[in-house]
Amino acid sequence: MAIPAISDQDFDRLTRAYPSDRRYALAVMQDMQRRYNYIPPEGLTALAEYLNCPVAELYSMATFYKALSLKPKGNHIIKVCDGTACHIRGSVNLLNGIMAALGIGPEETTEDGEFSLELVNCLGSCALAPVMVVDGVYYGKVTLESLPDIFNRLREGAAV
Amino acid sequence: MNITIDGKPCVCEPGEYLLDVARRNRIVIPTLCHHDGLPGQGCCRVCIVEVEIRGRRNIVTSCVYPVERECAVFTDSDAVNQQRRVVLALLRSRAPEADRINRLCKLYKVPEYERFASKSGEKCILCGLCVKACQSLGTGAIAAMNRGVEKEVSTPYDKPSDDCVGCGSCAAVCPTGAIEVKEDAASRAIWNREFRLRICERCGQPAGTMEELELAARKSGAEPSALCGECRKKAVADAMAATYGV
Numbered sequence: 001m002a003i004p005a006i007s008d009q010d011f012d013r014l015t016r017a018y019p020s021d022r023r024y025a026l027a028v029m030q031d032m033q034r035r036y037n038y039i040p041p042e043g044l045t046a047l048a049e050y051l052n053c054p055v056a057e058l059y060s061m062a063t064f065y066k067a068l069s070l071k072p073k074g075n076h077i078i079k080v081c082d083g084t085a086c087h088i089r090g091s092v093n094l095l096n097g098i099m100a101a102l103g104i105g106p107e108e109t110t111e112d113g114e115f116s117l118e119l120v121n122c123l124g125s126c127a128l129a130p131v132m133v134v135d136g137v138y139y140g141k142v143t144l145e146s147l148p149d150i151f152n153r154l155r156e157g158a159a160v
Numbered sequence: 161m162n163i164t165i166d167g168k169p170c171v172c173e174p175g176e177y178l179l180d181v182a183r184r185n186r187i188v189i190p191t192l193c194h195h196d197g198l199p200g201q202g203c204c205r206v207c208i209v210e211v212e213i214r215g216r217r218n219i220v221t222s223c224v225y226p227v228e229r230e231c232a233v234f235t236d237s238d239a240v241n242q243q244r245r246v247v248l249a250l251l252r253s254r255a256p257e258a259d260r261i262n263r264l265c266k267l268y269k270v271p272e273y274e275r276f277a278s279k280s281g282e283k284c285i286l287c288g289l290c291v292k293a294c295q296s297l298g299t300g301a302i303a304a305m306n307r308g309v310e311k312e313v314s315t316p317y318d319k320p321s322d323d324c325v326g327c328g329s330c331a332a333v334c335p336t337g338a339i340e341v342k343e344d345a346a347s348r349a350i351w352n353r354e355f356r357l358r359i360c361e362r363c364g365q366p367a368g369t370m371e372e373l374e375l376a377a378r379k380s381g382a383e384p385s386a387l388c389g390e391c392r393k394k395a396v397a398d399a400m401a402a403t404y405g406v
């Protein structure tokens with residue numbers, strides 16, 4: 001996957017809404033994550049300069065929050081629930097199925113940059129167990145048979 | 161205000177930290193994460209003592225406990241010793257290579273607890289003193305990275321940091337010697353980066369890294385010093401002596 005380099009204009013656009021103050025660090029990094037699917041190193045350095053704070057402080061935040069990632073995430077983010085209810089209803093099988101289909105484990109991204117896999121705890125929809133969420137869309141009572149279809153449609157960029 | 165520590169009457173100001181009062185009165189309380197220049201960490205809990213106010217006893221953390229009313233303090237009671245042993249045992253499993261912790265364990269007769277898995281090769285207890293020292297110098301080259309069991313102090317991306325000036329303050333404040341500094345006559349290596357040392361023009365001893373001398377110069381608005389700390393003091397004294405003719 002081509003990782004977009006972050007230009008000066010991009011950076012200005014990212015920080016335009018935020019004054020140069022440390023307390024906006026998290027907000028800007030969230031925007032950065034949304035736009036680039038990760039926190040690029042040059043983005044981190046530019047932000048440190050903009051907020052007048054050490055890079056180490058931002059890096060520390062970026063490694064603390066799960067919502068931020070220092071490695072590029074895929075275009076589609078698959079969250080598999082392994083909360084108690086989903087676990088009992090076979091989330092492990094579901095996870096194994098996804099791992100086999102995509103060739104990646106939790107916290108990994110496919111080489112083509114299409115999918116990232118995350119293992120999460122209860123998503124609050126236990127009645128639908130086992131649950132998986134892809135790009136914010138909930139899939140309940142997921143079966144192994146339905147997986148190829150879902151992934152193919154996502155790959156083709158079709159609306160789900 | 162009057163308090164007693166282990167039966168000894170001590171005078172203190174309201175709000176003074178208990179540890180400071182004890183030390184002033186030569187009463188030893190063990191500490192790890194406390195540093196006089198960077199107070200307030202309060203995270204290792206080795207410095208716990210028991211405080212009795214109106215007949216009620218409580219365990220408190222002496223380095224961050226402000227004395228606010230008259231009380232009787234016990235630094236060596238059964239409750240203190242028992243809890244301190246557990247604290248030390250936990251710290252020992254976290255940082256089994258830390259000599260200072262092992263010495264404290266011996267001193268306080270900490271038994272082996274097999275239930276605590278130990279982190280082999282580790283010296284750091286994540287007290288954060290090093291990070292605070294670096295921040296207070298205005299460099300901020302290191303910070304706590306990751307979280308949970310993976311938390312560690314490091315530079316961004318574990319790479320040599322442009323912010324680091326190689327002053328070694330982090331290593332100097334570390335209670336457990338967890339930060340590696342390698343130094344020879346001409347260079348110093350710390351946090352994966354190598355620094356050239358400037359040699360004192362007077363005595364020929366290392367005066368510090370170029371970067372740290374430049375940082376100090378920027379702060380004071382003077383030229384980077386060509387002398388080491390000792391010789392600088394001597395130079396000032398000589399100048400005074402010349403001026404006042406003593």
Ligand code: SF4
Pocket residue numbers: 283284285286287288289290291313330333334335336337338339
């Ligand atoms: S390296 Fe030393 S000073 Fe820094 S957190 Fe670890 S134990 Fe504390």
Ligand code: FES
Pocket residue numbers: 081082083084085086087121122123124125126127129131
């Ligand atoms: S356990 Fe999976 S949604 Fe609650």
Ligand code: FES
Pocket residue numbers: 190191192193194201202203204205206207208221222223224
């Ligand atoms: S010295 Fe008081 S908590 Fe560490």
